[in-house]
Amino acid sequence: MSRRHLSLVLAVLAGVLVATGTPAAAAPSICAAQGDLPQLPGDDRGPRDDLIEEATDLAAVGRLDAAERLFDIALDGEDPDARAGAGLAYVQAARAEAERIADSAVRMRTEGAPRAGACFGRALALDADNATALAGRDAEPPDGPTAAESAASRFDDVYDHWLEPAGRALLAVLAVLAVLAVLLVGARLLTPVAAPAAATAWPEPARRTAWWAGLALLTLVALEWTGALSWAPRLDGGLGWFRGFILIALLAGASAALWSGRALSTVVPKAHGFVARTRGLVAVVAACLVLIGVGLLLPSDAWILVLTLSVVLLGVALHACGRGHALRLQVQVKNGETADPAGTAFILGQLQELGTAPPRGLKSPQQVDVTDLPSTALSSLPAGKLASALSSALNLVLPSVPWRATVEGGDPGRLVVTVTRNGQVADTVIVDGTRFRPAAHRSAGSTPAAALGTPSQDDEGLLTAAAAVILTLLAERHTTLRSGLCGASRWESVAAQVVATRPRKPGEDAEVRRELLAYAVQRDPLNTLAWAAYLQALGDDAVTSEDMADDARRLRTLKVQVDRLCVGDEQGYFALRLRLTHTLTAAWLNVCLQQLAEQKDWQASWWRSAGSLADLEALLASPPDVVGRTSFVTEIRDVIPPLRNGLDACPPRTTSPPVEVPVTSAPASLFFHYDQACTLAVGGATDPAAWDAALRQLVLATGMGRYKALARQDPAFASLRDPEVAGARSTRFWALVGKPDPDFTSLAPFGDQGQVLAALGIHGPRDVLAVTDDGGQALAAALKVSGTVVGRWREFACLAEQWPGRSRWLDTRELCLLLDVGIRSERDLAAACAETTGDPPVPALPGRVLASAKKRELRPPTAAELGELLTVRPTAVPTPAAPPRS
Numbered sequence: 001m002s003r004r005h006l007s008l009v010l011a012v013l014a015g016v017l018v019a020t021g022t023p024a025a026a027a028p029s030i031c032a033a034q035g036d037l038p039q040l041p042g043d044d045r046g047p048r049d050d051l052i053e054e055a056t057d058l059a060a061v062g063r064l065d066a067a068e069r070l071f072d073i074a075l076d077g078e079d080p081d082a083r084a085g086a087g088l089a090y091v092q093a094a095r096a097e098a099e100r101i102a103d104s105a106v107r108m109r110t111e112g113a114p115r116a117g118a119c120f121g122r123a124l125a126l127d128a129d130n131a132t133a134l135a136g137r138d139a140e141p142p143d144g145p146t147a148a149e150s151a152a153s154r155f156d157d158v159y160d161h162w163l164e165p166a167g168r169a170l171l172a173v174l175a176v177l178a179v180l181a182v183l184l185v186g187a188r189l190l191t192p193v194a195a196p197a198a199a200t201a202w203p204e205p206a207r208r209t210a211w212w213a214g215l216a217l218l219t220l221v222a223l224e225w226t227g228a229l230s231w232a233p234r235l236d237g238g239l240g241w242f243r244g245f246i247l248i249a250l251l252a253g254a255s256a257a258l259w260s261g262r263a264l265s266t267v268v269p270k271a272h273g274f275v276a277r278t279r280g281l282v283a284v285v286a287a288c289l290v291l292i293g294v295g296l297l298l299p300s301d302a303w304i305l306v307l308t309l310s311v312v313l314l315g316v317a318l319h320a321c322g323r324g325h326a327l328r329l330q331v332q333v334k335n336g337e338t339a340d341p342a343g344t345a346f347i348l349g350q351l352q353e354l355g356t357a358p359p360r361g362l363k364s365p366q367q368v369d370v371t372d373l374p375s376t377a378l379s380s381l382p383a384g385k386l387a388s389a390l391s392s393a394l395n396l397v398l399p400s401v402p403w404r405a406t407v408e409g410g411d412p413g414r415l416v417v418t419v420t421r422n423g424q425v426a427d428t429v430i431v432d433g434t435r436f437r438p439a440a441h442r443s444a445g446s447t448p449a450a451a452l453g454t455p456s457q458d459d460e461g462l463l464t465a466a467a468a469v470i471l472t473l474l475a476e477r478h479t480t481l482r483s484g485l486c487g488a489s490r491w492e493s494v495a496a497q498v499v500a501t502r503p504r505k506p507g508e509d510a511e512v513r514r515e516l517l518a519y520a521v522q523r524d525p526l527n528t529l530a531w532a533a534y535l536q537a538l539g540d541d542a543v544t545s546e547d548m549a550d551d552a553r554r555l556r557t558l559k560v561q562v563d564r565l566c567v568g569d570e571q572g573y574f575a576l577r578l579r580l581t582h583t584l585t586a587a588w589l590n591v592c593l594q595q596l597a598e599q600k601d602w603q604a605s606w607w608r609s610a611g612s613l614a615d616l617e618a619l620l621a622s623p624p625d626v627v628g629r630t631s632f633v634t635e636i637r638d639v640i641p642p643l644r645n646g647l648d649a650c651p652p653r654t655t656s657p658p659v660e661v662p663v664t665s666a667p668a669s670l671f672f673h674y675d676q677a678c679t680l681a682v683g684g685a686t687d688p689a690a691w692d693a694a695l696r697q698l699v700l701a702t703g704m705g706r707y708k709a710l711a712r713q714d715p716a717f718a719s720l721r722d723p724e725v726a727g728a729r730s731t732r733f734w735a736l737v738g739k740p741d742p743d744f745t746s747l748a749p750f751g752d753q754g755q756v757l758a759a760l761g762i763h764g765p766r767d768v769l770a771v772t773d774d775g776g777q778a779l780a781a782a783l784k785v786s787g788t789v790v791g792r793w794r795e796f797a798c799l800a801e802q803w804p805g806r807s808r809w810l811d812t813r814e815l816c817l818l819l820d821v822g823i824r825s826e827r828d829l830a831a832a833c834a835e836t837t838g839d840p841p842v843p844a845l846p847g848r849v850l851a852s853a854k855k856r857e858l859r860p861p862t863a864a865e866l867g868e869l870l871t872v873r874p875t876a877v878p879t880p881a882a883p884p885r886s
Contacts (some may be wrong), residue, residue, distance in 0.1 A: 001405055031119030034103035034126070035097055038090045041083035048074040048081035057085055062098075063130035064091045087624025098127035105136055151226065171227060179222040182310065187319040188212065188400065195318060195324025195402065196422040201478045202325040211322025217315030221308060237851060309506035323400040324422050327478050329470070333407045333463075343463060347407060348626020349379050350467035354498065355474075355481065359575035359632045363583045364536040365529045366501050368494065369473065369575045370484030371629065405470045407463075415462055417469045421477070427492060430470050433462045464502065486528045487565055487667075493524030499532050513537065522670040528562050528573075531667055533579060539587070545594040549605070550696055552587040556608075559584055560663040568818045571624045578636050579621055581644075585612035589646050596650070607657040613643055666760075674701035676714035685719050686727070691729045694720070695736070702736045711737040712857045723862040734859035741812045743859075748819055749796045753783060765809065768797035793827040804870040813858055814869050820852035821845065830872045845870055 008043050042055045068091045075084035105119035116136070123133035176263030195201070202210070278324040331351070333343030355373025360366040368375035379401065403426075408416045413433030419426045456515055475481035488494050502518035515539045520530035535558060538549035559580040566573035588609035595602035617640065623633050676817035684691035694717075701707045711717050711733075723730040745754035762768060771779050783790075800810040800820060810818075823829050837844040853860040861869055 031108060031116075031122060032101050034101065034122070037093045037097060039754060039755065040090050041086050046081040046083055047079040048084070048559060052081055052083050052087065055084075057096070058090055059087060062094075062125050064095055064127050067091055067131050091688060093128045095130070098123040099132060100131045101126070102130055102132035102136060106132065109136065110117070116708045137226060151274045168399055175226040176219075176222045177835060179225050180218060183218040183222065184319070187218070187316045187323060190316055190320040191324035191400065191402065191422040192424050194320035196425040197421040199325075199477070201327065202321065204327070204480070207322050207325045209322075210318045211326075214315045214317070217311050220320060221312050224308060230475060236494045279359025297563055301841065309841055319510055324402055326400055326402055327474070328372070328379070329403040329405060329474065330379050330401045330472070331405045331407070333409075335409045343407065344459070346463050347405075347467045347470075350464050351378055351471060354467060354471050355422070355484075355792070358629055361501070361579065363579060363586070364501065364505065364533045365497075365576065365579065366527060367498050368471075368484055368488075369467075369480055369486060369572070370634045371472070372480045372484065373474070403474065407466050413462070415466050417466050419473050420472060426477075427469075427473055429461060431465045431495065433459075433468060434482055461499045461502070461579055464499050468495035468498040481568045486562075486573055486576050488524055488527035488529065490524040490527075493530060496523070496529060497530040497533065510537070510540070513701055515705060521667075522704060525669045525672075526565070528558070528565065528576060528600055531558055532576060532583075534703060536583065538703070541824060544590055544596055545600060548587065548591045548594055550699070552584065552591055552605075552608070554610050554700070555584045555587055556660075556668070557663050557665070561665070561667050564666075574619075574630055575632055578616070579635070581616040581619060582636055582639060585609050586614055588612060589643065593646075602650070602656045603655045605656075606647065606653060608660075609643075610647055611657065613640070613647065616640065623649040670701045670704055670707060673697045673709050674710070677711075680713060681716050681720055684729075688729070691720060693725060695729065695732055698736055700731070708737040712739075721860075723860060731859070738859045739857055742816055744812050744815070747796075747812070747816060749793060751825060753785065756783060765797040765800035765814075765815075768793055769801075771795075792824070798826060799823070799829065803873045804869075805874070806868045808868065814861065814865070816856070817849050817852045817858070817861070818869070820856065821848045831871055833872055843870075 019454070023215070030148070040059055041128050043053050046052065051070050051074040055074065058064075058070065059067035059328050068088065069486045071084040071087040071091065074081045101119060102123035105123060106115050108119055109116035120133045123130050124137065127133070143383070166656065177401045250774055258413065329351075331344055331347050333340040333347060335343075351373065352375055354368055355370045356375050358371060359369045380540075400422075402422050404420045406418045406420075409658045410721075415431040415433075417427075417431060419428075455721075469491045472485070472488070472494045476489065482489075485494065488497070497520040498514045500513045500520065504513070514534070517530055517534035517537055520527055521534050524530070535551070535554050538554070539548070542548045542551045559577070562576060563575060564582060565576065586609075590603050592602045592605035592609060595605060597704075616636070620633065620637060658740040665726060674697070677694045680690045680694035680697060684694060698711065702711065712721070717733065717737075720730055720733040743754070743758070745757045745762060747754070750757060762771060772790060772794045776787055776794055780787040780790040796815075802813055807842045818824075818829070823832055833843065835844045849869065
């Protein structure tokens with residue numbers, strides 16, 4: 001029954017009581033019952049039989065006066081009869097009983113009760129001469145009370161028998177609640193001491209036990225202080241059984257509280273957190289015991305006071321711990337002084353996805369695998385100053401919200417996240433949008449992330465990063481949330497990973513996502529979820545069987561590392577282990593199929609895929625019972641039959657499974673892999689296999705742009721940078737670390753018209769030549785530029801053409817190198833090729849081109865590429881330019 005229905009029922013009952021009165025307060029409906037009377041003389045014989053018999057008959061019919069006179073004669077004569085004494089006793093008792101019954105009849109008639117006349121008749125049956133009964137019988141019945149008098153009388157009865165007692169009880173309850181509220185406010189004020197910002201939270205069972213135990217103790221104190229309960233009888237001396245009972249109960253409760261938190265000291269990284277959590281409670285218990293010990297030496301009254309203070313101290317401490325260590329969070333997004341409900345709702349939704357939703361992504365993790373954050377733990381601050389103030393006041397006595405996160409929009413592309421715990425600042429983080437929303441990918445007119453309204457697509461990454469900051473900080477204090485993070489502990493890593501692994505939207509650059517994942521693993525090498533997503537992103541470009549095999553080997557290394565790290569937390573890593581095992585099975589199967597297509601040895605890859613599939617089936621045979629992961633396990637089960645069918649479709653094997661090299665390394669930062677690549681590259685001049693190993697290490701490191709730039713200048717890679725020394729390995733090296741080729745229309749000859757040409761669909765030399773077949777007049781008119789300018793564009797595009805001695809069209813990188821040495825047309829190329837230097841004279845142009853490539857940090861052309869680049873058309877006829885516009 002709801003509170004509204006209960007209130008209605010109580011109101012109806014109160015109305016009925018007021019209208020009808022209560023049975024206990026109504027006028028009597030029957031007269032007083034007749035009591036026991038002495039016995040009249042019986043059939044015994046005596047000297048005055050006739051008198052006694054006649055008097056007895058008169059007394060039996062109520063003629064007490066006549067009976068009394070006859071009994072007196074029988075008793076006072078010459079021959080007194082002893083039976084007359086019993087008769088006189090009966091007469092006196094009957095006369096008194098008749099008077100009592102007559103009085104009750106009078107009250108009945110006064111109150112308007114029915115059958116008052118019958119009651120008078122009963123009195124006259126006992127005493128026919130009773131004046132009260134005779135007067136009542138002969139008198140007219142009084143008029144009954146009016147309706148108003150009856151209602152007033154019934155209300156008085158209800159007030160006397162219901163409202164006044166209920167009011168006293170209500171006042172007592174209010175007094176108890178007032179005292180309890182004061183004690184709860186004291187516990188609330190103590191929470192920053194009982195649960196400081198840096199302390200690791202208590203396990204939920206221990207926290208809940210402390211909360212209820214503290215509330216029970218404070219309730220007992222409130223009852224005792226308001227007089228509703230007495231601790232114990234005031235004993236004059238000695239310990240007393242009650243004192244011993246209280247002492248034992250306090251010791252047992254304190255021991256249970258300490259025992260529940262015994263294992264926390266092994267996982268708390270900061271000493272002051274341990275002191276505030278466990279040693280602080282020890283101090284409270286010790287103070288209670290000291291007070292109790294002192295109280296044992298005091299008189300009874302003093303003992304009661306000491307006992308009360310001890311219980312107050314222990315109750316406040318336990319309740320403060322129960323409040324302060326709770327997992328509840330309140331979020332507010334602000335833009336200046338204005339609340340942003342849309343931003344708040346977005347972050348709350350992201351926190352539920354990150355902390356409550358089941359794992360997603362069969363191959364690559366999508367966000368994180370935390371499922372232990374209760375959705376009921378999240379709330380938002382009510383909008384409006386009055387509502388916010390009222391909410392803050394009620395939080396003093398209501399279930400506490402220890403965690404509060406405020407997200408404020410500062411400069412465009414930047415958020416300030418402030419997280420407090422029990423009023424103390426736990427952390428303040430500036431989330432910079434330049435990392436999560438690179439400038440090259442922002443939409444025009446982007447607004448700050450905390451602007452009012454629905455968050456734009458550009459700002460979603462920034463707000464998602466803010467949610468990751470909050471979740472990571474919660475997981476640092478509440479250990480139950482750590483398992484789903486799979487080793488991650490730094491908010492920067494989790495934020496970058498979460499933003500990078502969101503479902504991709506149209507127009508999002510895969511390279512930006514790869515850079516974010518590289519930053520995530522560099523910032524926190526133990527973030528195995530980020531490693532899994534990063535390796536999956538690196539393998540997207542694999543085409544040849546060698547590249548695909550390298551990708552599978554990297555996945556195998558990570559799987560072995562995760563299997564080693566998950567010991568003791570199999571449930572938290574279970575979804576990641578399923579992903580890696582499934583991805584590894586598919587990766588080796590793809591290698592096998594590619595090797596079959598390339599007619600290479602494929603059997604070792606088949607055996608590796610079959611072994612991974614067996615491991616996947618073993619994991620699924622007995623999955624741990626983890627809330628929220630059943631659907632993910634079902635998805636993984638569904639992919640096993642296709643994998644099995646793919647393996648069965650391969651030809652029969654003739655070899656045994658290969659012996660795998662054990663993996664002993666732990667997940668390391670990208671700088672470690674870069675350093676390894678440097679060491680291996682130095683030895684590549686004498687051992688080309690070291691170059692291959694260096695390139696495999698470099699693949700991992702070059703996810704971050706700064707390592708690409710460093711490799712282009714690092715002396716350790718000097719041999720790999722030289723195509724004449726390293727050959728095809730140098731091409732692979734530059735493919736990993738080289739700058740991306742510039743856009744054709746962004747080159748210098750096009751000036752500020754490059755974007756206009758790109759908007760028209762002109763992206764390369766062939767496009768320019770195609771639209772200037774008429775000499776460029778139409779293009780010049782469309783763009784409203786000089787025909788001479790268009791003619792120069794055409795001349796520059798002709799440089800890339802394929803002609804005798806040149807087997808291909810030049811790419812944008814090679815055209816950029818020609819521009820650097822001042823070549824914009826075939827005439828410039830012919831003149832530059834004729835230049836020589838030195839004695840004996842040698843062509844100067846090849847050296848200038850190679851110097852330009854080094855300066856621009858672009859891949860230098862090989863000797864064959866340089867020969868084609870500097871080949872002059874045999875019949876060098878200048879390309880005609882469009883005539884100037886008149």
